[in-house]
Each structure stands twice: as structure tokens, then as C-alpha cells.
Amino acid sequence: MDELSSVEQDMVRLTFLRYNRMKEWYYNQSYNEKYLGIPFAVDGKTETALLKEHYRVLYGGKLSDYYVTSLFSSVNGMRKSQKKLLKLAEQERMQRQENRREKADSLKERLVRMQAGKDWLKAFGRYLAGKGTEPKAPSVQKQGFTYSSGKLFYRGKKNQLVEAEPFVYERELEKRIRQTKAHIAQIEDKIRRTDEKAGRIPSRITFGSEKQYKKKDTLSLTGKELRAWHQERDFARNRIVNFSGRAVSPDGNYLCKYDAEGHTLEVTMINGEKILFHEVHFPYRGEELAQYLKERKGSVGYMMERKKDGNGREYLIFKAALTVKKDNLNYSTSDGVLAYDFNYDHIAWADVSSDGNLIKAGVIPFTLDGLSSGHAKEILGTAVKKLVALATDRKKPIVREDLDFVRKKAQMEYREDTAVLKVNPAYTSLIAKVKYMKLKNLSIHCAAAYVIGRRGMGFLEKLPSYLNCLVPKTQKNRWRTVFTHAKKAGPSYFRKNLPVWDKWKQFDANVHNYNENYSLWKESYSMQ
Incomplete structure (x- = not known):
């Protein structure tokens, strides 16, 4: 920001302020319409017309159609994210x-x-x-x-x-x-x-983060003044501006024009004035962005973010987003698959052949205890790269459980050209425990990865012989019945040579006796 003139700095801050005020207003109107039944578009006016009218009333100017499109895209993205989070929260x-x-x-x-x-x-x-x-x-x-x-x-x-x-x-x-x-x-x-x-309606999104807003309640403890809190809150609320891309634009975006050779970025502010930023570099995939713009492949979205360093000096960060089509990905399972099972301290993987047999299995260990979020993300990223390298070397798609957990989705980002197949996670650990753990001499997690891989290839899992006679063959979901009884038995129980039972009562009694003896053995072993 110091490289800009005072007039340009004021225009940048004005853009941040007005854009985010309009975004908050549009989000609140959309929220009122969806959850409170208060209509947004009235008197036959479109949402675009209402946004422009509200902007004119507040600031007395004209709002560009391209900024309106960016506001629509930003708010719709927030609503979709909120919807997914609500769905996840409901599942949890x-x-x-x-x-x-x-x-x-x-x-x-x-x-x-x-x-x-x-x-x-x-x-x-x-x-x-x-x-x-x-x-x-x-x-x-x-x-x-x-x-x-x-x-x-x-x-x-x-x-x-x-x-x-x-x-x-x-x-x-x-x-x-x-x-x-x-x-x-x-x-x-x-x-x-x-x-x-x-059954309650969801809460509104707190702009500037709820954590920042709650700091107001601890001002007496931190010694900060209310004015300083207002300044921090306003800075947090007005720190990001998104510029939606347009494929029909020669530069992929009507509000931003990036020169890859001169490393300059021309940005149209919300009042219509243009500012040229020098020495703008995109370290991650910058060459790909330059080639993308040169060939005019499609739209490019930009994000302008305002930050402060330790001395209170303001600076800007620009990010670019482009759509890359991953063609010719190998989704075929004819040569087998590479499946994995994600755990808190390692990734267990299994290489499955075309006929569903196990070729090789292993683990990718990592440690997250006591690490910061940034360091933990870096460690997980390294583990994921090793997993992707295994699949790439074998020229096989990756198979994983279809778990709708935000944490696991964030951990498993495949930036390389690797196809990913998802399967139903039901009873994978149970099947691994009672069927493959001893048969293939695998850990419970590697055996689960093997089951996931077989399921991704379309193989069905039959009950092992010692459980087959306990569940009628006419029953639809036989594994569910097994789960109600086998869930009380640990993995070590199924490494024994188990007899064939006629009734579940015999199985349950055998499990109970084993657990009792095992706990007594652990107690006596710990006393030695």
C-alpha cells in the first residue's frame, strides 16, 4: 500500500468498505427471504436493480454490473458453504x-x-x-x-x-x-x-468472524478501548474483495487485467477508477496462469485481500483462481486400484489387483500432536503427496470412503492429475476385522483399506464360514446383524482359530470370556 499515492490508497480502502457493506446487505436480504419469509425483490424489480438502487441511496454513485456479478457470486458462495456446514452439523x-x-x-x-x-x-x-x-x-x-x-x-x-x-x-x-x-x-x-x-433456523453469518466480535466482552480484561475494538472489527469485516471472472473477456476478467510479462495488475475500483499495481507475482502456478491467459482458455477470478504486518503497515495480497479441466483421468479399475484408510496418525493403503487380490499394503505415518494448524497442514500435505505418488507410479485411481467430514476433505486435496473414486463406508472396518485381518496378515487399518479397494472395484463381500450359518441367507443386510454382535470384540479376537457356531448366544459367550481373560492377562502383565 505504501507504493500507492494517498489518493489511490483512499480509493482502495473505499472499495473494500463499499463492497463489503453491499455484500452484508445483500446477504441479510437473502437470509430474510429464505428463513423469515420477507420478500427481497418487490414491485417487480430484479435483485440487480435493487442492489444498484441501494448503492445509489448510500453512496450516490453507480454500481457496475461486474461488481454486481461479483457480489452475487460471493454471497451465493457463502450461502452454499453455510448450507454444506448446516448439513454437516445435522449429520454430526x-x-x-x-x-x-x-x-x-x-x-x-x-x-x-x-x-x-x-x-x-x-x-x-x-x-x-x-x-x-x-x-x-x-x-x-x-x-x-x-x-x-x-x-x-x-x-x-x-x-x-x-x-x-x-x-x-x-x-x-x-x-x-x-x-x-x-x-x-x-x-x-x-x-x-x-x-x-x-428445528430452529440457522444463525446469520457473522462478518469479521465471531471470535473477533466476542472480543468486545473481554475489553476490561485486555485493557483495550472500545474505539480500538471497533477499528479491528471494521478491518476484519472489510478485508476481502472478490472479482468474478468472465470467459467472454479477453483477459478472463472485466475488473482485473494481469500482464504476466510485466507482472502488473490493473484493477478497476468500485467508483470506476483504475489503479495499476506493480510487481504482482503469483508464486503458486504462476506459469500456468500466464499460459492460461495467453491462450484465452476461460475466466479468471481474482481476490484482493488487505492485511497488516507486525508494525501495523497495510499491504495487499492478490490471488487468482482459474478453471483447469482435468482430461484423460484414469478412472478405470481394470488394472486395479490404490485404496486408503485415513487415521489420526497414519494413512493405511492397499494396492489391489484387477482380480481383487492384495498386491501390497503399507502405512504412511505422521505426527500432529502439539503442532500448529499451519504446520499440521504441511505435514498432512506431505503425507498426501506420498499417497498420490504411489497411485501415480502404479497408474491406478485412488479409492476412498465417501465421508462428509470437512476435516478429512481438507486433508485429502489431490492437486495432481489423479482420479478419485468414492465408496460407501458402511461396515468396512467390520469386514476387515472379521474376514481379512488374519487371512492377509494385515493390521486392522490396512485390511480396511483393502476392503475399500475391493468395494471400489465392485466386489461383494460374503460372510466368513464361521459366521455364515448364524445369519439367514435370505436376510437383506447380513453384515448389520454381524455388527451388532461383533462390535464388542476387539481386533485381536479375530486373529484366533475360531470355531463354527450354531447360535449367536455361543458367539457372544465366547467373546465375553475372551474379553474377561484378555483383561485379566493385561492386568497380570502390567503387574510384572
Whole structure:
């Protein structure tokens, strides 16, 4: 900004101010029309005419059609982003509600066992007092504890085996029952309140970020004056101007004209005046932009952003956006695919052949603990490049789960010319656990990547032999039935040689015994 004259600096700041004021006004009118039922276009006037009229009333000038188009594009982009975020929030809300209901059901099952244990202790007390018969021996499955040789054994914190006197444990059990009931009531109240909020209309977008706006409540703690907060808020609200591209323009944009050889950018301000910016470079794909403009392939969108350095000096950043058609991408699975499963500390991948067999599997490790967002993004970008290189070297498309998570979408950006196929993520980890983990000698995550790859190639997964007779072949979704029982078993359980069962009760009992023995082994191993 220092290279510009004072008049040009004022025109730039004027453009930032007016453009963002008009953008806020247009967004609020669109919001009122969509969610509050207040019509925007009245008396037969178009939205373009209303925008120009509002601008003339505020500033007494004429608003260019190209700025109107940029405002439309910017606000529509904000609305689409908000719609996607609302959809994502609704999916996350439903998932959280489902988790809460499962937690409540689990606590209710635990409460039933504790009530049964309390009833047994009362019956045992009456027996000792000579007022009744001796009750049957308690079990962990029904009462949550066992009784032997005058001692009672139950699982305490961290699943440790605890020995206690029966009537001492009865007081502890009554306390647990009260806490569990309170916990269930708390979860059910949270479910009810969350469902009540679901039908509300979404909040408006806070221009300048909600974080910046909330700083007003902490002025007394930070020692800042209200005027300084207003200046920071206004700067945050009026810091970006978007210039929509037009394919029919010789330069791809009617408001910006970039000279790749002289590295100059001519920008038409909102009042119609033009300013020439010198030494404008685009470090990322600048050569591609120059070739794109030279061949006049299509539209080019620009973004002008205003920032401040540590000394309060203002400067401008320009960004360009162009549409690159990725032709001749290899979406064919005839030669196989490369699939991956994304995890918190690594990417597990599997190379699948054309007939659905495993060629090779591996992991791409990374560490994000304690890193800043910028550093974490760089680490993830490096991991993704390694994954893309694996697919490029093998000349195969990439297959991933179709998960609508913003975080994972941001992590998996394929800038190279690599085709990406998406598959339904249902039961991929379950199939990997019960079918391929032991068969292919893979980790649970590499096995999941293998399942994802096979699904991307159209292969169907049948039940393994030891589970096949438990689910009727006429049942539509057989894996769903398996999931309800196998979800309680860890991956290590399915590395054993498992027998063939006739009933789910035998399978569940086997899983329960294995979990009990495994926890006891872990406890004894930790004591060594």
C-alpha cells in the first residue's frame, strides 16, 4: 500500500468498505427471504436493480454490473458453504444423538445388573439372618460380581479386580445406582434439548468472524478501548474483495487485467477508477496462469485481500483462481486400484489387483500432536503427496470412503492429475476385522483399506464360514446383524482359530470370556 499515492490508497480502502457493506446487505436480504419469509425483490424489480438502487441511496454513485456479478457470486458462495456446514452439523448432531442413545442404553443395562446385584445382596442378608433360603451364586453377567469363600469380587476402576466384604460393597453399590440414574437422566435431558434445537433456523453469518466480535466482552480484561475494538472489527469485516471472472473477456476478467510479462495488475475500483499495481507475482502456478491467459482458455477470478504486518503497515495480497479441466483421468479399475484408510496418525493403503487380490499394503505415518494448524497442514500435505505418488507410479485411481467430514476433505486435496473414486463406508472396518485381518496378515487399518479397494472395484463381500450359518441367507443386510454382535470384540479376537457356531448366544459367550481373560492377562502383565 505504501507504493500507492494517498489518493489511490483512499480509493482502495473505499472499495473494500463499499463492497463489503453491499455484500452484508445483500446477504441479510437473502437470509430474510429464505428463513423469515420477507420478500427481497418487490414491485417487480430484479435483485440487480435493487442492489444498484441501494448503492445509489448510500453512496450516490453507480454500481457496475461486474461488481454486481461479483457480489452475487460471493454471497451465493457463502450461502452454499453455510448450507454444506448446516448439513454437516445435522449429520454430526444425529451421530452424537445416536451415541448418546447407545450410551443411555448401555447405562440402563448396567443399572439392571446393579439392581439385580442389590437384590441378591438383600436376599443374602436375609439368609444370614435366618429369614430366607440361600440365593443362587451370583454371576458377572447377571449381578456384576461373584461371591466365593465369604468374599465378593467385582471390577473396579480401570477394570481392575477388587475384593470386598458383601455389605461394604452393598453401600458402594447403592451409591453407584444413584450416580447411574443421574447420569441416565442427564443424557436423556441432553437428547431432548438437542432435538428441540434441531428445528430452529440457522444463525446469520457473522462478518469479521465471531471470535473477533466476542472480543468486545473481554475489553476490561485486555485493557483495550472500545474505539480500538471497533477499528479491528471494521478491518476484519472489510478485508476481502472478490472479482468474478468472465470467459467472454479477453483477459478472463472485466475488473482485473494481469500482464504476466510485466507482472502488473490493473484493477478497476468500485467508483470506476483504475489503479495499476506493480510487481504482482503469483508464486503458486504462476506459469500456468500466464499460459492460461495467453491462450484465452476461460475466466479468471481474482481476490484482493488487505492485511497488516507486525508494525501495523497495510499491504495487499492478490490471488487468482482459474478453471483447469482435468482430461484423460484414469478412472478405470481394470488394472486395479490404490485404496486408503485415513487415521489420526497414519494413512493405511492397499494396492489391489484387477482380480481383487492384495498386491501390497503399507502405512504412511505422521505426527500432529502439539503442532500448529499451519504446520499440521504441511505435514498432512506431505503425507498426501506420498499417497498420490504411489497411485501415480502404479497408474491406478485412488479409492476412498465417501465421508462428509470437512476435516478429512481438507486433508485429502489431490492437486495432481489423479482420479478419485468414492465408496460407501458402511461396515468396512467390520469386514476387515472379521474376514481379512488374519487371512492377509494385515493390521486392522490396512485390511480396511483393502476392503475399500475391493468395494471400489465392485466386489461383494460374503460372510466368513464361521459366521455364515448364524445369519439367514435370505436376510437383506447380513453384515448389520454381524455388527451388532461383533462390535464388542476387539481386533485381536479375530486373529484366533475360531470355531463354527450354531447360535449367536455361543458367539457372544465366547467373546465375553475372551474379553474377561484378555483383561485379566493385561492386568497380570502390567503387574510384572
